[in-house]
Amino acid sequence: MERSCERAIELGLPAVAFTDHADFVKVHEDQYCVDIAGYLDSVERCRTKFPGLRILSGVELGEPHWFPAETAAVLSVGPLDNVLGSVHCVKLEGEIVDASQLRDREGVDLAAATREYFGEVLAMLEADQPFETLAHLDYPKRYWIEGAPPYKEKDFEPEIREVLKAAARTGRVLEVNTTRGDRLCPDMTVVRWWRELGGQAVQYGSDAHSPDKIAAGFHVATQMVEAAGFKPARDPVSLWRR
Numbered sequence: 001m002e003r004s005c006e007r008a009i010e011l012g013l014p015a016v017a018f019t020d021h022a023d024f025v026k027v028h029e030d031q032y033c034v035d036i037a038g039y040l041d042s043v044e045r046c047r048t049k050f051p052g053l054r055i056l057s058g059v060e061l062g063e064p065h066w067f068p069a070e071t072a073a074v075l076s077v078g079p080l081d082n083v084l085g086s087v088h089c090v091k092l093e094g095e096i097v098d099a100s101q102l103r104d105r106e107g108v109d110l111a112a113a114t115r116e117y118f119g120e121v122l123a124m125l126e127a128d129q130p131f132e133t134l135a136h137l138d139y140p141k142r143y144w145i146e147g148a149p150p151y152k153e154k155d156f157e158p159e160i161r162e163v164l165k166a167a168a169r170t171g172r173v174l175e176v177n178t179t180r181g182d183r184l185c186p187d188m189t190v191v192r193w194w195r196e197l198g199g200q201a202v203q204y205g206s207d208a209h210s211p212d213k214i215a216a217g218f219h220v221a222t223q224m225v226e227a228a229g230f231k232p233a234r235d236p237v238s239l240w241r242r
């Protein structure tokens with residue numbers, strides 16, 4: 001975290017937010033639930049060490065609608081500036097599978113699994129869990145199978161629109177996640193639909209996972225969001241609104 005703060009200062013960023021994972025399923029190596037008390041101590045330590053940088057706290061809740069008690073326990077530890085809700089996993093034939101594992105499943109119907117994914121995002125949005133921001137809405141496209149027909153937003157338009165409508169109805173913020181500079185998640189098409197369907201606000205995440213990727217892809221992401229009709233915020237930690 002300290003190296004991430006140093007990197008943020010080096011880049012001239014006015015602020016940084018750490019939204020560590022609170023995952024409650026364990027279907028692959030990288031899933032874990034943040035030790036929230038230890039995490040908040042670390043945030044405080046960084047704030048003391050880097051007084052010129054605004055450091056926001058936060059958490060990314062994975063599938064909070066499957067784990068309401070665990071979610072409440074994490075959020076009860078201390079106030080957080082930014083709470084994201086995300087889906088990484090879907091249930092396929094009764095088994096919990098992370099979208100990154102779909103390509104390892106023999107004979108997987110990628111389109112059907114992706115529809116299942118959007119259905120799960122919709123369920124999460126409608127489950128009344130306490131998060132403000134919808135993270136990486138089209139996460140499965142990051143792990144699209146090489147050689148399969150390419151991922152196209154249009155192919156999932158009805159499902160994505162349902163997700164966006166639910167997000168707008170419940171007052172959520174749409175995250176534009178830059179996948180550490182590799183891919184916009186979601187892309188322009190979806191951000192335009194978001195605006196069209198009444199979405200009020202957008203925020204950015206680089207999903208950096210390491211200090212060298214902080215804010216990677218933000219130039220392109222901000223240009224895209226502005227072109228889709230959202231206005232830059234005057235305060236750099238504020239949301240971009242329509």
Ligand SMILES: [Zn+2]
Pocket residue numbers: 060086088135136
């Ligand atoms: Zn995530």
